[in-house]
Amino acid sequence: MTLKLRCDDYGFECEFILDGEKTVGLIEKLRNHFEEEHGIDYTMEAVTQMITNRGHSLESIRK
Numbered sequence: 898m899t900l901k902l903r904c905d906d907y908g909f910e911c912e913f914i915l916d917g918e919k920t921v922g923l924i925e926k927l928r929n930h931f932e933e934e935h936g937i938d939y940t941m942e943a944v945t946q947m948i949t950n951r952g953h954s955l956e957s958i959r960k
């Protein structure tokens with residue numbers, strides 16, 4: 898199962914797009930992007946919640 902994450906869906910004017918296997922690693926990459934590019938240090942929980950709020954199901958990767 899793959900997941901496409903667009904940074905501008907999360908409130909930034911940014912072209913960054915992640916497209917890959919739905920894994921914790923993919924969420925981590927988005928988190929790191931927010932921190933490195935936008936200077937916002939979200940927790941993994943916060944980012945996971947944001948992605949879920951966009952209508953993506955992350956059930957399959959939850960522990």
Ligand SMILES: [Zn+2]
Pocket residue numbers: 904905909911912913930931934935
């Ligand atoms: Zn961005």
